[in-house]
Protein backbone atom coordinates (compact mmCIF):
# COMPACT_ATOMS: atom_id res chain seq x y z
CA UNK A 1 0.00 0.00 0.00
CA UNK A 2 1.44 3.35 -1.02
CA UNK A 3 1.72 5.95 1.70
CA UNK A 4 0.64 9.54 1.07
CA UNK A 5 1.80 12.01 3.71
CA UNK A 6 -1.15 13.94 5.21
CA UNK A 7 0.53 17.29 4.58
CA UNK A 8 -2.74 19.21 4.48
CA UNK A 9 -3.77 18.06 7.95
CA UNK A 10 -0.27 18.73 9.27
CA UNK A 11 -0.34 22.26 7.88
CA UNK A 12 -3.79 22.79 9.38
CA UNK A 13 -2.38 21.87 12.80
CA UNK A 14 0.69 24.02 12.32
CA UNK A 15 -1.52 27.01 11.59
CA UNK A 16 -4.32 26.49 14.09
CA UNK A 17 -2.83 24.43 16.93
CA UNK A 18 0.85 25.47 16.92
CA UNK A 19 0.16 28.99 15.57
CA UNK A 20 3.28 28.78 13.45
CA UNK A 21 2.99 32.39 12.29
CA UNK A 22 3.46 33.53 15.91
CA UNK A 23 6.09 30.92 16.69
CA UNK A 24 8.26 32.09 13.82
CA UNK A 25 8.45 35.52 15.39
CA UNK A 26 10.31 34.07 18.37
CA UNK A 27 14.08 34.51 18.48
CA UNK A 28 15.91 31.90 16.34
CA UNK A 29 12.69 30.63 14.76
CA UNK A 30 12.43 33.15 11.94
CA UNK A 31 13.08 30.36 9.40
CA UNK A 32 10.02 28.46 10.60
CA UNK A 33 7.30 30.35 8.74
CA UNK A 34 4.19 28.64 7.36
CA UNK A 35 5.55 28.93 3.83
CA UNK A 36 8.82 27.32 4.78
CA UNK A 37 6.97 24.62 6.70
CA UNK A 38 4.89 23.86 3.61
CA UNK A 39 8.02 23.59 1.46
CA UNK A 40 9.82 21.36 3.99
CA UNK A 41 6.83 19.08 4.44
CA UNK A 42 6.25 18.76 0.69
CA UNK A 43 9.88 17.88 0.05
CA UNK A 44 10.13 15.42 2.91
CA UNK A 45 6.81 13.84 1.91
CA UNK A 46 8.30 13.09 -1.51
CA UNK A 47 11.36 11.39 -0.01
CA UNK A 48 9.27 9.31 2.36
CA UNK A 49 6.70 8.30 -0.23
CA UNK A 50 9.18 7.50 -2.97
CA UNK A 51 12.15 6.06 -1.08
CA UNK A 52 11.46 4.91 2.48
CA UNK A 53 7.89 3.72 2.12
CA UNK A 54 9.03 1.40 -0.66
CA UNK A 55 11.48 -0.30 1.72
CA UNK A 56 9.01 -0.91 4.54
CA UNK A 57 7.67 -4.26 3.40
CA UNK A 58 11.00 -5.60 2.15
CA UNK A 59 12.55 -4.66 5.50
CA UNK A 60 9.91 -6.73 7.26
CA UNK A 61 10.59 -9.70 4.99
CA UNK A 62 14.39 -9.36 5.12
CA UNK A 63 15.35 -8.28 8.65
CA UNK A 64 18.76 -6.98 9.65
CA UNK A 65 21.24 -9.78 10.21
CA UNK A 66 24.44 -10.30 12.18
CA UNK A 67 27.42 -11.98 10.59
CA UNK A 68 28.87 -13.78 13.61
CA UNK A 69 32.28 -14.21 11.98
CA UNK A 70 32.88 -10.50 11.44
CA UNK A 71 30.43 -8.95 13.94
CA UNK A 72 29.01 -6.86 11.09
CA UNK A 73 25.28 -6.16 11.13
CA UNK A 74 23.86 -5.90 7.62
CA UNK A 75 20.72 -3.79 7.54
CA UNK A 76 17.80 -4.69 5.28
CA UNK A 77 18.18 -4.25 1.49
CA UNK A 78 18.18 -0.61 0.44
CA UNK A 79 18.45 0.82 3.95
CA UNK A 80 22.09 1.85 3.70
CA UNK A 81 21.56 3.66 0.41
CA UNK A 82 18.38 5.34 1.70
CA UNK A 83 20.22 6.47 4.82
CA UNK A 84 22.89 7.99 2.58
CA UNK A 85 20.20 9.99 0.79
CA UNK A 86 18.59 10.94 4.11
CA UNK A 87 21.74 12.47 5.54
CA UNK A 88 22.88 13.92 2.23
CA UNK A 89 19.71 16.02 2.17
CA UNK A 90 20.36 17.18 5.76
CA UNK A 91 17.16 15.69 7.25
CA UNK A 92 18.88 14.58 10.46
CA UNK A 93 19.65 18.20 11.37
CA UNK A 94 16.12 19.52 10.89
CA UNK A 95 15.42 20.59 14.49
CA UNK A 96 18.98 20.85 15.74
CA UNK A 97 20.84 24.15 16.23
CA UNK A 98 22.55 25.80 13.33
CA UNK A 99 25.76 26.21 15.35
CA UNK A 100 26.22 22.41 15.13
CA UNK A 101 25.28 22.24 11.47
CA UNK A 102 21.54 21.76 11.88
CA UNK A 103 18.72 23.77 10.38
CA UNK A 104 17.16 24.95 13.62
CA UNK A 105 13.52 24.51 12.60
CA UNK A 106 10.74 24.62 15.16
CA UNK A 107 9.92 21.28 16.79
CA UNK A 108 6.35 21.81 15.63
CA UNK A 109 7.63 21.36 12.06
CA UNK A 110 10.09 18.60 12.79
CA UNK A 111 7.41 16.62 14.67
CA UNK A 112 5.33 16.52 11.49
CA UNK A 113 8.42 15.29 9.63
CA UNK A 114 9.02 12.66 12.31
CA UNK A 115 5.49 11.40 11.73
CA UNK A 116 6.05 11.05 7.99
CA UNK A 117 9.35 9.24 8.47
CA UNK A 118 7.75 6.74 10.83
CA UNK A 119 4.67 6.21 8.69
CA UNK A 120 6.90 5.49 5.74
CA UNK A 121 9.23 3.14 7.57
CA UNK A 122 9.16 2.70 11.34
CA UNK A 123 12.20 0.42 11.40
CA UNK A 124 14.34 2.86 9.45
CA UNK A 125 13.13 5.85 11.47
CA UNK A 126 14.43 4.39 14.71
CA UNK A 127 18.03 5.11 13.77
CA UNK A 128 17.51 8.91 13.37
CA UNK A 129 15.21 8.89 16.42
CA UNK A 130 17.93 7.52 18.69
CA UNK A 131 20.45 9.92 17.19
CA UNK A 132 18.12 12.83 18.05
CA UNK A 133 18.05 11.61 21.67
CA UNK A 134 21.84 11.41 21.88
CA UNK A 135 22.11 14.94 20.45
CA UNK A 136 19.65 16.26 23.03
CA UNK A 137 21.55 14.65 25.94
CA UNK A 138 24.92 15.97 24.72
CA UNK A 139 23.50 19.44 24.18
CA UNK A 140 22.23 19.59 27.73
CA UNK A 141 24.90 17.73 29.66
CA UNK A 142 27.97 17.42 27.44
CA UNK A 143 31.08 19.56 27.97
CA UNK A 144 31.97 22.05 25.20
CA UNK A 145 34.78 19.72 24.15
CA UNK A 146 32.48 16.68 23.89
CA UNK A 147 29.94 18.76 22.02
CA UNK A 148 32.53 20.06 19.56
CA UNK A 149 33.88 16.59 18.83
CA UNK A 150 30.61 14.68 18.55
CA UNK A 151 27.65 16.96 17.85
CA UNK A 152 28.46 18.06 14.28
CA UNK A 153 28.81 14.42 13.19
CA UNK A 154 25.61 13.38 14.95
CA UNK A 155 23.67 16.37 13.62
CA UNK A 156 24.81 15.57 10.07
CA UNK A 157 23.85 11.92 10.61
CA UNK A 158 27.34 10.75 9.57
CA UNK A 159 27.42 9.13 13.01
CA UNK A 160 24.36 7.66 14.68
CA UNK A 161 23.39 7.47 18.36
CA UNK A 162 22.05 4.79 20.68
CA UNK A 163 20.59 4.66 24.14
CA UNK A 164 22.00 1.92 26.37
CA UNK A 165 19.86 1.58 29.49
CA UNK A 166 18.33 -1.87 29.59
CA UNK A 167 20.06 -4.87 31.18
CA UNK A 168 18.60 -8.33 31.75
CA UNK A 169 17.64 -7.46 35.35
CA UNK A 170 16.99 -3.73 34.77
CA UNK A 171 14.11 -2.74 32.48
CA UNK A 172 11.45 -0.45 33.92
CA UNK A 173 13.53 -0.27 37.11
CA UNK A 174 16.82 1.38 36.19
CA UNK A 175 18.00 1.44 39.81
CA UNK A 176 19.08 -2.17 39.18
CA UNK A 177 21.70 -1.29 36.54
CA UNK A 178 24.98 -3.15 37.07
CA UNK A 179 27.24 -2.08 34.18
CA UNK A 180 30.50 -0.86 35.74
CA UNK A 181 32.67 2.13 34.88
CA UNK A 182 36.22 2.09 36.17
CA UNK A 183 38.61 5.05 36.09
CA UNK A 184 41.22 4.54 33.37
CA UNK A 185 43.74 6.97 34.89
CA UNK A 186 43.59 9.46 32.01
CA UNK A 187 40.39 11.13 33.16
CA UNK A 188 38.33 8.68 31.15
CA UNK A 189 36.68 5.38 32.04
CA UNK A 190 36.62 1.73 31.08
CA UNK A 191 33.18 0.15 30.94
CA UNK A 192 32.24 -3.47 31.60
CA UNK A 193 28.81 -5.06 31.30
CA UNK A 194 25.97 -6.25 29.10
CA UNK A 195 23.12 -4.22 27.66
CA UNK A 196 20.14 -5.84 25.96
CA UNK A 197 17.52 -4.75 23.42
CA UNK A 198 19.70 -1.93 22.08
CA UNK A 199 18.10 -0.40 19.00
CA UNK A 200 20.62 0.10 16.18
CA UNK A 201 23.34 -0.98 18.64
CA UNK A 202 25.27 -2.17 15.58
CA UNK A 203 24.64 -1.55 11.88
CA UNK A 204 26.26 -0.63 8.59
CA UNK A 205 24.54 2.68 7.79
CA UNK A 206 26.75 5.23 9.61
CA UNK A 207 30.52 5.62 9.93
CA UNK A 208 30.52 5.59 13.72
CA UNK A 209 28.02 4.73 16.46
CA UNK A 210 27.86 6.89 19.58
CA UNK A 211 26.53 4.83 22.48
CA UNK A 212 25.08 6.74 25.44
CA UNK A 213 25.50 4.28 28.29
CA UNK A 214 24.27 4.23 31.89
CA UNK A 215 26.76 2.69 34.31
CA UNK A 216 27.98 2.86 37.90
CA UNK A 217 31.39 3.91 39.14
CA UNK A 218 33.02 2.24 42.14
CA UNK A 219 31.38 3.16 45.48
CA UNK A 220 28.56 5.04 43.77
CA UNK A 221 25.43 5.40 45.94
CA UNK A 222 22.93 2.56 45.56
CA UNK A 223 19.88 2.96 43.33
CA UNK A 224 19.22 5.67 40.76
CA UNK A 225 21.39 8.24 42.56
CA UNK A 226 24.52 6.27 41.68
CA UNK A 227 24.10 6.06 37.93
CA UNK A 228 26.33 8.03 35.56
CA UNK A 229 26.13 8.65 31.83
CA UNK A 230 29.02 7.73 29.52
CA UNK A 231 29.62 8.22 25.86
CA UNK A 232 31.16 5.11 24.32
CA UNK A 233 31.99 5.43 20.62
CA UNK A 234 32.20 2.36 18.41
CA UNK A 235 35.40 3.84 16.98
CA UNK A 236 37.53 5.87 19.38
CA UNK A 237 38.57 9.32 18.19
CA UNK A 238 42.15 10.36 17.57
CA UNK A 239 43.45 13.60 19.12
CA UNK A 240 42.49 15.41 15.93
CA UNK A 241 38.92 14.03 16.13
CA UNK A 242 39.32 11.48 13.31
CA UNK A 243 38.06 7.91 13.57
CA UNK A 244 40.66 5.82 15.38
CA UNK A 245 40.82 2.30 16.84
CA UNK A 246 37.82 0.02 17.28
CA UNK A 247 36.48 0.28 20.83
CA UNK A 248 35.75 -2.73 23.03
CA UNK A 249 31.98 -2.65 22.53
CA UNK A 250 30.46 -5.38 20.41
CA UNK A 251 27.11 -6.72 19.30
CA UNK A 252 26.95 -10.41 20.15
CA UNK A 253 23.37 -11.14 19.13
CA UNK A 254 20.39 -9.69 17.27
CA UNK A 255 16.89 -10.42 18.57
CA UNK A 256 14.16 -12.11 16.49
CA UNK A 257 11.05 -10.02 16.98
CA UNK A 258 7.29 -9.73 16.46
CA UNK A 259 7.65 -6.49 14.50
CA UNK A 260 10.04 -3.70 13.46
CA UNK A 261 12.11 -6.53 12.05
CA UNK A 262 14.38 -4.38 9.94
CA UNK A 263 15.50 -2.43 13.00
CA UNK A 264 18.46 -4.28 14.56
CA UNK A 265 17.85 -4.92 18.28
CA UNK A 266 21.21 -5.82 19.74
CA UNK A 267 22.72 -7.48 22.77
CA UNK A 268 25.82 -5.36 23.45
CA UNK A 269 28.89 -6.48 25.39
CA UNK A 270 31.13 -3.81 26.88
CA UNK A 271 34.65 -4.60 28.00
CA UNK A 272 35.04 -8.26 27.03
CA UNK A 273 38.58 -7.48 25.84
CA UNK A 274 40.02 -5.17 28.48
CA UNK A 275 37.38 -2.45 28.82
CA UNK A 276 35.29 -0.17 26.59
CA UNK A 277 36.73 3.34 26.45
CA UNK A 278 34.08 5.72 27.82
CA UNK A 279 33.84 9.49 28.27
CA UNK A 280 31.86 10.86 31.19
CA UNK A 281 28.92 13.06 30.15
CA UNK A 282 28.21 15.81 32.68
CA UNK A 283 28.77 15.05 36.36
CA UNK A 284 29.14 11.70 38.07
CA UNK A 285 25.93 10.16 39.48
CA UNK A 286 23.64 12.49 37.54
CA UNK A 287 23.26 10.06 34.64
CA UNK A 288 19.62 9.25 35.10
CA UNK A 289 18.72 12.92 35.20
CA UNK A 290 20.49 13.42 31.85
CA UNK A 291 19.02 10.25 30.44
CA UNK A 292 15.59 11.61 31.29
CA UNK A 293 16.29 14.53 28.96
CA UNK A 294 17.07 12.06 26.23
CA UNK A 295 14.08 9.95 27.19
CA UNK A 296 11.70 12.91 27.11
CA UNK A 297 12.81 13.59 23.55
CA UNK A 298 12.55 9.93 22.67
CA UNK A 299 9.20 9.47 24.45
CA UNK A 300 7.72 12.36 22.52
CA UNK A 301 9.03 10.84 19.30
CA UNK A 302 7.63 7.40 20.17
CA UNK A 303 4.24 9.03 20.73
CA UNK A 304 4.55 10.49 17.25
CA UNK A 305 5.36 6.97 16.02
CA UNK A 306 1.94 5.94 17.34
CA UNK A 307 0.27 8.61 15.21
CA UNK A 308 2.44 7.58 12.27
CA UNK A 309 1.53 3.90 12.31
CA UNK A 310 -2.11 4.82 12.98
CA UNK A 311 -2.13 7.06 9.90
CA UNK A 312 -0.61 4.41 7.69
CA UNK A 313 -3.01 1.75 8.95
CA UNK A 314 -5.93 4.12 8.38
CA UNK A 315 -4.84 4.83 4.81
CA UNK A 316 -4.64 1.11 4.05
CA UNK A 317 -8.08 0.45 5.57
CA UNK A 318 -9.66 3.36 3.70
CA UNK A 319 -8.25 2.16 0.36
CA UNK A 320 -9.48 -1.37 0.96
CA UNK A 321 -12.93 -0.25 2.11
CA UNK A 322 -13.41 1.81 -1.05
CA UNK A 323 -12.46 -1.16 -3.23
CA UNK A 324 -13.82 -4.31 -1.64
CA UNK A 325 -17.33 -5.21 -2.83
CA UNK A 326 -19.37 -7.20 -0.34
CA UNK A 327 -23.02 -7.30 0.80
CA UNK A 328 -25.90 -4.96 0.04
CA UNK A 329 -26.28 -1.57 1.69
CA UNK A 330 -28.92 -1.66 4.48
CA UNK A 331 -30.60 1.46 3.19
CA UNK A 332 -30.48 0.53 -0.53
CA UNK A 333 -30.80 -3.27 -0.69
CA UNK A 334 -32.04 -3.30 -4.29
CA UNK A 335 -28.72 -2.00 -5.61
CA UNK A 336 -26.80 -5.25 -5.16
CA UNK A 337 -23.46 -5.65 -3.40
CA UNK A 338 -21.57 -2.43 -2.70
CA UNK A 339 -18.09 -1.36 -1.62
CA UNK A 340 -17.84 -2.13 2.12
CA UNK A 341 -17.27 1.57 2.89
CA UNK A 342 -21.07 1.93 2.56
CA UNK A 343 -21.78 -0.33 5.54
CA UNK A 344 -22.37 1.72 8.70
CA UNK A 345 -20.09 -0.45 10.80
CA UNK A 346 -17.19 -0.09 8.36
CA UNK A 347 -17.78 3.66 8.39
CA UNK A 348 -17.75 3.55 12.19
CA UNK A 349 -14.38 1.80 12.15
CA UNK A 350 -12.91 4.23 9.64
CA UNK A 351 -14.24 7.24 11.54
CA UNK A 352 -12.83 5.83 14.80
CA UNK A 353 -9.42 5.46 13.19
CA UNK A 354 -9.57 8.88 11.59
CA UNK A 355 -10.71 10.65 14.77
CA UNK A 356 -8.08 8.95 16.91
CA UNK A 357 -5.24 9.68 14.51
CA UNK A 358 -6.17 13.30 13.87
CA UNK A 359 -6.77 14.09 17.54
CA UNK A 360 -3.49 12.47 18.61
CA UNK A 361 -1.66 14.34 15.84
CA UNK A 362 -3.13 17.60 17.12
CA UNK A 363 -2.09 16.70 20.68
CA UNK A 364 1.50 16.07 19.51
CA UNK A 365 1.43 19.40 17.69
CA UNK A 366 0.22 21.21 20.83
CA UNK A 367 3.04 19.62 22.85
CA UNK A 368 5.65 20.49 20.21
CA UNK A 369 4.45 24.07 20.15
CA UNK A 370 4.81 24.27 23.96
CA UNK A 371 8.37 22.95 23.53
CA UNK A 372 9.12 25.66 20.98
CA UNK A 373 7.88 28.39 23.32
CA UNK A 374 9.76 26.83 26.22
CA UNK A 375 12.99 27.03 24.24
CA UNK A 376 12.59 30.30 22.36
CA UNK A 377 10.25 32.69 24.13
CA UNK A 378 12.03 35.86 25.31
CA UNK A 379 10.12 35.96 28.61
CA UNK A 380 11.63 33.57 31.17
CA UNK A 381 8.34 33.07 33.02
CA UNK A 382 6.61 32.03 29.78
CA UNK A 383 9.48 29.67 29.00
CA UNK A 384 9.12 28.05 32.42
CA UNK A 385 5.37 27.66 32.13
CA UNK A 386 5.56 26.23 28.61
CA UNK A 387 8.28 23.79 29.69
CA UNK A 388 6.00 22.52 32.46
CA UNK A 389 3.14 22.16 29.98
CA UNK A 390 5.42 20.28 27.57
CA UNK A 391 6.63 17.95 30.33
CA UNK A 392 3.03 17.33 31.41
CA UNK A 393 2.15 16.40 27.85
CA UNK A 394 5.04 14.01 27.15
CA UNK A 395 3.54 11.01 29.01
CA UNK A 396 0.17 11.77 27.37
CA UNK A 397 1.70 11.87 23.91
CA UNK A 398 3.72 8.72 24.54
CA UNK A 399 1.14 6.73 26.50
CA UNK A 400 -2.03 7.65 24.65
CA UNK A 401 -0.84 7.83 21.05
CA UNK A 402 0.85 4.46 21.32
CA UNK A 403 -2.17 2.78 22.94
CA UNK A 404 -4.27 4.41 20.23
CA UNK A 405 -2.03 2.89 17.58
CA UNK A 406 -2.94 -0.60 18.86
CA UNK A 407 -6.67 0.09 18.51
CA UNK A 408 -6.26 1.69 15.11
CA UNK A 409 -3.96 -0.93 13.61
CA UNK A 410 -6.25 -3.65 14.95
CA UNK A 411 -9.24 -1.94 13.31
CA UNK A 412 -7.27 -1.76 10.05
CA UNK A 413 -6.93 -5.55 10.11
CA UNK A 414 -10.65 -5.84 10.91
CA UNK A 415 -11.68 -3.62 7.98
CA UNK A 416 -9.72 -5.96 5.70
CA UNK A 417 -11.58 -9.03 7.01
CA UNK A 418 -9.69 -12.28 6.35
CA UNK A 419 -7.29 -10.51 4.01
CA UNK A 420 -6.10 -8.42 6.93
CA UNK A 421 -4.76 -11.59 8.53
CA UNK A 422 -2.71 -12.31 5.42
CA UNK A 423 0.74 -10.79 5.35
CA UNK A 424 0.58 -9.62 1.74
CA UNK A 425 -1.93 -6.83 2.44
CA UNK A 426 0.66 -5.15 4.67
CA UNK A 427 -1.74 -4.23 7.49
CA UNK A 428 -0.58 -7.25 9.49
CA UNK A 429 2.86 -5.64 9.53
CA UNK A 430 1.49 -2.35 10.89
CA UNK A 431 -0.35 -4.31 13.59
CA UNK A 432 2.82 -6.20 14.54
CA UNK A 433 5.06 -3.12 14.32
CA UNK A 434 2.71 -1.05 16.48
CA UNK A 435 2.96 -3.41 19.47
CA UNK A 436 6.44 -2.29 20.49
CA UNK A 437 5.32 1.32 20.89
CA UNK A 438 3.54 0.75 24.20
CA UNK A 439 6.61 -1.05 25.55
CA UNK A 440 9.87 0.69 24.73
CA UNK A 441 10.87 4.09 26.17
CA UNK A 442 8.84 3.08 29.22
CA UNK A 443 5.65 1.03 29.11
CA UNK A 444 2.25 2.71 29.31
CA UNK A 445 2.19 1.98 33.04
CA UNK A 446 5.51 3.79 33.46
CA UNK A 447 4.10 6.81 31.57
CA UNK A 448 1.06 6.70 33.84
CA UNK A 449 3.27 6.61 36.94
CA UNK A 450 5.12 9.66 35.59
CA UNK A 451 1.86 11.50 34.91
CA UNK A 452 0.31 10.69 38.27
CA UNK A 453 3.42 11.31 40.40
CA UNK A 454 5.84 13.78 38.85
CA UNK A 455 3.46 15.62 36.55
CA UNK A 456 0.28 15.80 38.65
CA UNK A 457 0.75 15.21 42.37
CA UNK A 458 4.15 16.87 42.68
CA UNK A 459 2.80 20.31 41.71
CA UNK A 460 -0.61 19.67 43.33
CA UNK A 461 -2.20 19.58 39.90
CA UNK A 462 -1.12 23.11 39.02
CA UNK A 463 -0.36 22.48 35.33
CA UNK A 464 -3.44 20.30 34.96
CA UNK A 465 -5.64 23.05 36.41
CA UNK A 466 -4.01 25.69 34.24
CA UNK A 467 -4.85 23.64 31.15
CA UNK A 468 -8.42 23.21 32.38
CA UNK A 469 -8.76 26.99 32.57
CA UNK A 470 -7.40 27.37 29.03
CA UNK A 471 -9.81 24.66 27.87
CA UNK A 472 -12.68 26.60 29.40
CA UNK A 473 -11.65 29.62 27.31
CA UNK A 474 -11.85 27.49 24.14
CA UNK A 475 -15.28 26.26 25.24
CA UNK A 476 -16.42 29.85 25.68
CA UNK A 477 -15.35 30.65 22.09
CA UNK A 478 -17.05 27.50 20.88
CA UNK A 479 -20.36 28.35 22.43
CA UNK A 480 -20.75 31.07 19.80
CA UNK A 481 -20.25 28.63 16.88
CA UNK A 482 -23.51 27.59 15.24
CA UNK A 483 -24.35 24.11 14.04
CA UNK A 484 -25.10 20.70 15.54
CA UNK A 485 -21.47 19.53 15.38
CA UNK A 486 -20.18 22.46 17.43
CA UNK A 487 -23.00 22.08 19.94
CA UNK A 488 -22.33 18.38 20.32
CA UNK A 489 -18.60 18.89 20.86
CA UNK A 490 -19.27 21.71 23.31
CA UNK A 491 -21.57 19.51 25.36
CA UNK A 492 -19.36 16.40 25.31
CA UNK A 493 -16.14 18.30 26.03
CA UNK A 494 -17.82 20.07 28.95
CA UNK A 495 -18.90 16.69 30.36
CA UNK A 496 -15.48 15.16 29.74
CA UNK A 497 -13.78 18.13 31.36
CA UNK A 498 -15.93 17.71 34.46
CA UNK A 499 -15.15 13.99 34.53
CA UNK A 500 -11.44 14.78 34.38
CA UNK A 501 -11.77 17.33 37.21
CA UNK A 502 -13.38 14.63 39.33
CA UNK A 503 -10.59 12.14 38.56
CA UNK A 504 -7.92 14.79 39.17
CA UNK A 505 -9.36 15.58 42.59
CA UNK A 506 -9.35 11.85 43.40
CA UNK A 507 -5.68 11.52 42.45
CA UNK A 508 -4.64 14.59 44.44
CA UNK A 509 -6.67 13.59 47.52
CA UNK A 510 -5.55 9.97 47.62
CA UNK A 511 -2.00 9.96 46.28
CA UNK A 512 -0.37 9.90 49.71
CA UNK A 513 -3.07 8.22 51.79
CA UNK A 514 -4.09 5.47 49.33
CA UNK A 515 -1.30 5.04 46.75
CA UNK A 516 -2.44 1.55 45.70
CA UNK A 517 -5.87 2.94 44.79
CA UNK A 518 -4.37 5.76 42.76
CA UNK A 519 -1.82 3.61 40.94
CA UNK A 520 -4.49 1.01 40.14
CA UNK A 521 -6.12 3.86 38.23
CA UNK A 522 -2.88 5.17 36.68
CA UNK A 523 -3.38 4.00 33.10
CA UNK A 524 -7.12 4.85 32.99
CA UNK A 525 -6.18 8.28 34.39
CA UNK A 526 -3.62 8.73 31.62
CA UNK A 527 -6.16 7.68 28.99
CA UNK A 528 -8.79 10.03 30.40
CA UNK A 529 -6.39 12.98 30.65
CA UNK A 530 -5.17 12.49 27.10
CA UNK A 531 -8.66 11.90 25.74
CA UNK A 532 -9.83 15.21 27.20
CA UNK A 533 -6.70 17.13 26.16
CA UNK A 534 -6.99 15.70 22.63
CA UNK A 535 -10.71 16.57 22.63
CA UNK A 536 -9.70 20.13 23.45
CA UNK A 537 -7.47 20.19 20.35
CA UNK A 538 -10.45 18.88 18.35
CA UNK A 539 -12.48 21.82 19.65
CA UNK A 540 -9.81 24.27 18.48
CA UNK A 541 -9.78 22.46 15.12
CA UNK A 542 -13.53 22.67 14.78
CA UNK A 543 -13.53 26.40 15.52
CA UNK A 544 -10.82 27.06 12.91
CA UNK A 545 -12.43 24.76 10.34
CA UNK A 546 -15.84 26.37 10.78
CA UNK A 547 -14.33 29.82 10.30
CA UNK A 548 -12.63 28.61 7.10
CA UNK A 549 -15.92 27.15 5.83
CA UNK A 550 -17.72 30.40 6.60
CA UNK A 551 -15.21 32.30 4.50
CA UNK A 552 -15.43 29.75 1.68
CA UNK A 553 -11.90 28.29 1.98
CA UNK A 554 -11.38 24.67 0.88
CA UNK A 555 -14.84 23.76 2.14
CA UNK A 556 -14.60 20.02 1.55
CA UNK A 557 -11.43 19.60 3.62
CA UNK A 558 -12.64 21.84 6.45
CA UNK A 559 -16.05 20.16 6.49
CA UNK A 560 -14.25 16.83 6.96
CA UNK A 561 -12.44 18.34 9.97
CA UNK A 562 -15.79 19.41 11.46
CA UNK A 563 -17.32 15.95 10.89
CA UNK A 564 -14.31 14.22 12.42
CA UNK A 565 -14.45 16.46 15.51
CA UNK A 566 -18.17 15.70 15.79
CA UNK A 567 -17.47 11.96 15.69
CA UNK A 568 -14.78 12.41 18.35
CA UNK A 569 -17.35 14.13 20.56
CA UNK A 570 -20.03 11.46 20.25
CA UNK A 571 -17.89 8.33 20.23
CA UNK A 572 -14.71 9.09 22.15
CA UNK A 573 -15.41 11.93 24.58
CA UNK A 574 -18.56 10.08 25.66
CA UNK A 575 -16.23 7.47 27.20
CA UNK A 576 -14.68 10.01 29.58
CA UNK A 577 -17.36 9.95 32.32
CA UNK A 578 -17.16 6.13 32.37
CA UNK A 579 -13.37 6.23 32.69
CA UNK A 580 -13.67 8.70 35.56
CA UNK A 581 -16.03 6.31 37.37
CA UNK A 582 -13.50 3.48 37.07
CA UNK A 583 -10.73 5.74 38.33
CA UNK A 584 -12.63 7.02 41.35
CA UNK A 585 -14.47 3.85 42.32
CA UNK A 586 -12.57 0.99 40.64
CA UNK A 587 -9.40 0.70 42.70
CA UNK A 588 -10.78 -1.60 45.38
CA UNK A 589 -11.80 -4.23 42.85
CA UNK A 590 -8.22 -4.26 41.52
CA UNK A 591 -6.47 -4.42 44.88
CA UNK A 592 -8.86 -6.81 46.64
CA UNK A 593 -7.61 -9.69 44.51
CA UNK A 594 -4.55 -11.13 46.25
CA UNK A 595 -1.38 -11.56 44.17
CA UNK A 596 -1.21 -15.22 45.33
CA UNK A 597 -4.70 -15.86 43.91
CA UNK A 598 -3.74 -15.31 40.26
Ligand SMILES: Cc1cc2nc3c(=O)[nH]c(=O)nc-3n(C[C@H](O)[C@H](O)[C@H](O)COP(=O)(O)OP(=O)(O)OC[C@H]3O[C@@H](n4cnc5c(N)ncnc54)[C@H](O)[C@@H]3O)c2cc1C
Nearest residue numbers: 163164165166171172197198199265439440441442443445
Ligand atom coordinates in the same frame (compact mmCIF):
# COMPACT_ATOMS: atom_id res chain seq x y z
C1 LIG B 1 12.38 -3.90 20.24
C2 LIG B 1 12.90 -3.26 21.47
C3 LIG B 1 13.78 -2.19 21.37
C4 LIG B 1 14.30 -1.60 22.52
N1 LIG B 1 15.24 -0.60 22.41
C5 LIG B 1 15.91 -0.20 23.52
C6 LIG B 1 17.03 0.67 23.42
O1 LIG B 1 17.39 1.13 22.34
N2 LIG B 1 17.71 0.99 24.56
C7 LIG B 1 17.34 0.50 25.78
O2 LIG B 1 18.00 0.82 26.76
N3 LIG B 1 16.28 -0.31 25.91
C8 LIG B 1 15.55 -0.68 24.82
N4 LIG B 1 14.48 -1.52 24.93
C9 LIG B 1 14.08 -1.96 26.25
C10 LIG B 1 12.74 -1.38 26.68
O3 LIG B 1 12.86 -0.01 26.96
C11 LIG B 1 12.22 -2.21 27.86
O4 LIG B 1 11.86 -3.48 27.33
C12 LIG B 1 11.05 -1.56 28.54
O5 LIG B 1 11.44 -0.41 29.24
C13 LIG B 1 10.36 -2.50 29.54
O6 LIG B 1 11.28 -3.12 30.38
P1 LIG B 1 11.25 -4.72 30.57
O7 LIG B 1 11.22 -5.32 29.20
O8 LIG B 1 12.32 -5.11 31.47
O9 LIG B 1 9.84 -5.00 31.22
P2 LIG B 1 9.55 -5.00 32.79
O10 LIG B 1 10.13 -3.80 33.40
O11 LIG B 1 9.92 -6.31 33.33
O12 LIG B 1 7.96 -4.83 32.78
C14 LIG B 1 7.05 -5.94 32.65
C15 LIG B 1 5.63 -5.44 32.97
O13 LIG B 1 5.59 -4.94 34.32
C16 LIG B 1 5.09 -3.62 34.34
N5 LIG B 1 5.77 -2.82 35.35
C17 LIG B 1 7.08 -2.83 35.69
N6 LIG B 1 7.33 -1.93 36.64
C18 LIG B 1 6.15 -1.31 36.92
C19 LIG B 1 5.75 -0.26 37.79
N7 LIG B 1 6.62 0.38 38.56
N8 LIG B 1 4.43 0.10 37.81
C20 LIG B 1 3.53 -0.52 37.00
N9 LIG B 1 3.86 -1.51 36.16
C21 LIG B 1 5.16 -1.89 36.10
C22 LIG B 1 5.37 -3.07 32.94
O14 LIG B 1 4.48 -2.02 32.61
C23 LIG B 1 5.17 -4.30 32.07
O15 LIG B 1 3.81 -4.46 31.76
C24 LIG B 1 13.91 -2.08 23.79
C25 LIG B 1 12.99 -3.13 23.89
C26 LIG B 1 12.51 -3.74 22.75
C27 LIG B 1 11.58 -4.90 22.90
